[in-house]
Amino acid sequence: MSFIKEFWEFLKERKKYWLLPIIIVLFLFGGLIILTQGSAVAPFIYTIF
Amino acid sequence: MTSILGISAFYHDSAACLLKDGKIIAAAQEERFTRKKHDSSYPKNAIEFVLNYANLKLSEVDQIVFFEKPFLKFERLLETYVAFAPKGFISFAKAMPLWIKEKLFQKNFLFKKLKEHDEKYISEENIFFSDHHLSHAASAFFPSPFEEAVVLTADGVGEWATTTVAIGKGNELDIKKEIHFPHSLGLLYSAFTYYTGFKVNSGEYKLMGLAPYGNPIYENKVKQLIDIKDDGTFRLNQKYFNYATGLTMTNHKFHKLFGKKPRNAQIEKITQFHMDIAASIQKITEEIMIKLARSIRKEFNMKNLCLAGGVALNCVANGKILKEKIFDNIWIQPAAGDAGGSLGAALALWYIEQGNKRSINLEDDMKGSYLGPEFTQEQIENELKSIGANFEVFSYENLINKTSEYLSNEKIIGWFQGKMEFGPRALGNRSILGDPRSANMQKNLNLKIKYRESFRPFAPSILLEDLSDWFDIKTDSPYMLLVSEINSKKKVSMTDKQKKLFGIEKLNIKRSEIPAVTHVDYSARIQTVNKRTNKKYFDLISKFKEKTGCPVIVNTSFNIRGEPIVRSPTDAFSCFMGTELDYLIIGDCILDKQKQDKNLLNNYNKNFELD
Numbered sequence: 205m206s207f208i209k210e211f212w213e214f215l216k217e218r219k220k221y222w223l224l225p226i227i228i229v230l231f232l233f234g235g236l237i238i239l240t241q242g243s244a245v246a247p248f249i250y251t252i253f
Numbered sequence: 254m255t256s257i258l259g260i261s262a263f264y265h266d267s268a269a270c271l272l273k274d275g276k277i278i279a280a281a282q283e284e285r286f287t288r289k290k291h292d293s294s295y296p297k298n299a300i301e302f303v304l305n306y307a308n309l310k311l312s313e314v315d316q317i318v319f320f321e322k323p324f325l326k327f328e329r330l331l332e333t334y335v336a337f338a339p340k341g342f343i344s345f346a347k348a349m350p351l352w353i354k355e356k357l358f359q360k361n362f363l364f365k366k367l368k369e370h371d372e373k374y375i376s377e378e379n380i381f382f383s384d385h386h387l388s389h390a391a392s393a394f395f396p397s398p399f400e401e402a403v404v405l406t407a408d409g410v411g412e413w414a415t416t417t418v419a420i421g422k423g424n425e426l427d428i429k430k431e432i433h434f435p436h437s438l439g440l441l442y443s444a445f446t447y448y449t450g451f452k453v454n455s456g457e458y459k460l461m462g463l464a465p466y467g468n469p470i471y472e473n474k475v476k477q478l479i480d481i482k483d484d485g486t487f488r489l490n491q492k493y494f495n496y497a498t499g500l501t502m503t504n505h506k507f508h509k510l511f512g513k514k515p516r517n518a519q520i521e522k523i524t525q526f527h528m529d530i531a532a533s534i535q536k537i538t539e540e541i542m543i544k545l546a547r548s549i550r551k552e553f554n555m556k557n558l559c560l561a562g563g564v565a566l567n568c569v570a571n572g573k574i575l576k577e578k579i580f581d582n583i584w585i586q587p588a589a590g591d592a593g594g595s596l597g598a599a600l601a602l603w604y605i606e607q608g609n610k611r612s613i614n615l616e617d618d619m620k621g622s623y624l625g626p627e628f629t630q631e632q633i634e635n636e637l638k639s640i641g642a643n644f645e646v647f648s649y650e651n652l653i654n655k656t657s658e659y660l661s662n663e664k665i666i667g668w669f670q671g672k673m674e675f676g677p678r679a680l681g682n683r684s685i686l687g688d689p690r691s692a693n694m695q696k697n698l699n700l701k702i703k704y705r706e707s708f709r710p711f712a713p714s715i716l717l718e719d720l721s722d723w724f725d726i727k728t729d730s731p732y733m734l735l736v737s738e739i740n741s742k743k744k745v746s747m748t749d750k751q752k753k754l755f756g757i758e759k760l761n762i763k764r765s766e767i768p769a770v771t772h773v774d775y776s777a778r779i780q781t782v783n784k785r786t787n788k789k790y791f792d793l794i795s796k797f798k799e800k801t802g803c804p805v806i807v808n809t810s811f812n813i814r815g816e817p818i819v820r821s822p823t824d825a826f827s828c829f830m831g832t833e834l835d836y837l838i839i840g841d842c843i844l845d846k847q848k849q850d851k852n853l854l855n856n857y858n859k860n861f862e863l864d
Contacts, residue, residue, distance in 0.1 A: 207358060214324045223331055230349055250409065250443055250453045250496055 256309055258300065259599030261320040261591050263356065265454060266291050268592035269299035271307045275603045277396065279306040280624040280675040282592045284817040290864060291455060295366045302626055304370065311371035318602045320594030321385035323359040325412035327352055329434060333497055341498025383598035385411025386562070387428060392597030393561035394421035395604055395611065396618035397584040402557035403549050407564035409439035418549050421559065424604040424611040435497045436489050438541055439563050441479060444494060445534040447502040449527045450516030455864045461569055462709050464535035465774035466756040467528030474510055475537045485545030523708070525756050535569060542570045546579045556581035561597070565589040565734070566677065568778050572736035575728060587622040587732035588676035621786030622732060623682055625673030626820060633840040636822040643849050644842040656838055657796035660806060663691045664835040665702055667811055669825045670789050678733045679810035680780060681714060681790035683818045685834065687769060687807035689713055694769035694807060701833040704858045705814040708757055711807045712778040713770035716794050719804035720781055733780040739765050744775060769807050780808060815861035831857020
C-alpha cells in the first residue's frame with residue numbers, strides 16, 4: 205500500500221496524471237509479460253533504464 | 254554522531270559509502286569484491302565493508318540514501334516510449350517486465366536486501382532517494398576545497414538530465430540548468446565507442462586513447478549529428494541514433510553517413526578510419542566542454558569549477574579546459590562515474606537536506622581517494638602463506654630501496670599497499686609500476702602484463718615538486734584526471750620521415766625521455782604524488798629519482814584487461830602468477846616470480862571477459 209501512496213504522491217507532484225492509465229494497463233498485463241520474458245537486460249548495448 | 258550510508262546500484266557501477274558527521278569514512282565499489290567488472294548488482298559486499306570499517310551495524314545507521322530516483326526514471330522511460338511509439342516496442346516489451354517486477358519497487362527491494370545485513374533493521378523509513386545528477390554534483394562540490402563553485406556534471410543519462418549546471422555555496426547546492434535525455438554528450442561518446450567496436454560503458458577510455466593516432470577529418474560529419482550552440486548546449490539529431498528506443502546505439506543512417514558499419518571487434522582490426530573517427534568525436538567533445546565551461550564562467554562569474562559524471566573522466570577534455578584558463582581552479586571528483594553517486598547522495602543528504610554546516614578542507618576531503626579495504630601486515634602474511642606464496646619480509650627502507658632498484662632495472666612490479674582506491678583509477682595503492690625511461694615498457698606492459706591493445710597509453714606518477722620540469726602544467730592532479738603535454742625540454746623531436754608516419758606506426762618512435770608514458774601526441778595523463786596523501790608511494794618515487802634522476806614512474810591499474818582492480822592479497826597473487834610481472838610487493842613483503850612454485854602459475858587472462 206505504501207508503494208501506491210508514494211507513487212500517487214509522485215504523480216501529483218509531477219502533474220503527470222496522464223501516465224496513470226498506461227501504468228494501470230501495464231500492471232494488468234504485467235503478469236503476462238513477466239511470465240513470457242527472458243533476460244530483460246542482456247540484449248541492450250546501453251541500458252537507458 | 255550521525256551516520257549516513259550512500260548506495261549506488263542497479264545501473265552501472267554499484268558502490269557504497271559511509272559518512273560519519275559528514276566526514277567520508279569509507280567507500281568501495283562492488284566489482285572489487287565480486288570480481289565482475291562494472292558490477293551493477295546490489296552492493297552487499299561493499300556495504301558490509303563500509304559498515305565493518307565504521308564499526309557499525311546497519312540498524313545503527315541513521316539514514317540510508319540511494320543515488321537516484323526510480324519513479325522519475327520510470328516517468329522518463331514511459332514518456333520516451335510514448336513519444337517514439339510505435340517505434341521502440343521491442344525495447345519497451347523488454348524493459349517493462351523488469352520495472353514492473355522489481356525496479357519500481359526499489360524501496361521495498363532495498364529494504365529486504367538491507368535487512369539481510371542485520372535483522373534488527375526493521376523500518377524502511379530512513380531510506381531516502383537522491384537525484385542522479387544532484388548526487389554527481391554533490392560528489393564534486395562538497396569534498397572540493399572551494400567555498401563556492403560552478404558545478405558541471407555530464408554523463409549518459411540519469412533520470413531525465415544528461416548535463417547539469419549547479420551553483421555550490423557553503424552547504425548549499427542548486428541545480429540551475431539541465432539538458433535532458435535524449436540529448437546527451439555521454440551517449441554521443443558512447444555511440445562512437447560502440448561504432449568503433451569497443452564495449453559501451455568501459456571502452457570510452459580506449460576511444461580517447463585512440464584519438465591521438467588519428468586526424469579529426471570527420472568533424473563536419475559528426476556535426477551533422479549534433480547541433481552545438483555558442484554556449485555549449487546541444488541537441489542530438491535522433492534520426493541517426495537508436496538508443497532511445499532500440500537495442501543498439503546507432504542506426505543505418507549513422508552508418509551510411511560515415512560509410513561503414515560498426516566495427517566487429519571479433520573479426521575486424523582497428524584501422525586509420527577508426528582512429529580518425531576517434532579523433533573527430535574527441536575534438537567535438539572538447540569543443541562542447543570548453544564552450545560550456547566558457548559560458549557558465551561568464552554567466553555565473555565564479556572562479557572555481559567542479560566536475561563530475563562519466564564525461565568528467567575524459568581527462569583529455571579536462572586538460573583542455575584547464576589549458577584554456579577559463580577557470581582559476583578546477584576540482585574533479587575521482588569517482589566521477591556512477592560509483593561516486595553513492596558518495597554524492599550521502600553528502601547531499603547531510604548538507605542540503607539536513608542543512609549541516611560545511612567547513613572547507615584544503616588538504617583533501619577525499620583522503621587521496623584511498624577509502625577502500627586495507628590489510629594489516631599480519632593479515633597479508635597469513636593470506637600469502639595460505640595460498641602457498643613464497644615471500645620475504647623487509648624493513649620500510651629496505652623495501653623502498655629494493656623496489657626502486659627493481660624498477661630502475663626495468664623490472665615490472667605489482668604494488669599493493671594500504672587502502673584501496675575509490676573510483677576507476679589506481680593511484681599507487683593497487684598499481685602495476687614500471688620504468689618510464691624504457692623504450693619497450695609500453696609494449697611489454699600492454700601485451701605481456703595487461704593483455705590489452707598495443708595502442709593504449711600509460712600514465713605517469715610524478716612527484717608534485719618536479720611537475721613543471723617535466724610537464725606543461727602547474728596544477729596538482731592527484732587523481733590522474735588531467736592530461737597535459739610533456740615539457741619541450743624532455744621531448745625528442747621527430748625526423749621529417751617520422752612525422753610522415755601514420756597512426757599506430759608512430760608508437761615505435763621514441764618521443765621523449767620517458768617514452769613509456771608519452772602518448773603519440775606528446776600528451777600524458779598525469780598523477781601528482783605528495784607526501785601527505787601517500788607517503789610510501791612518494792618515498793618510492795623519491796628513491797627512484799635518487800637512483801636515476803627521473804621523478805616519474807609508470808602507474809597502471811593492478812589488473813588485466815576485463816578484470817576489476819585487485820582488492821586482496823589473494824587477488825594480487827593470482828594476477829602476479831597469471832601475468833609476466835617480475836615482482837609483487839604487498840605491505841612489507843616482496844615476492845620474486847623466480848622463487849614461486851611453478852605449479853601455481855595460471856592461465857589468468859582466460860578468467861575475464863574481454864572489455
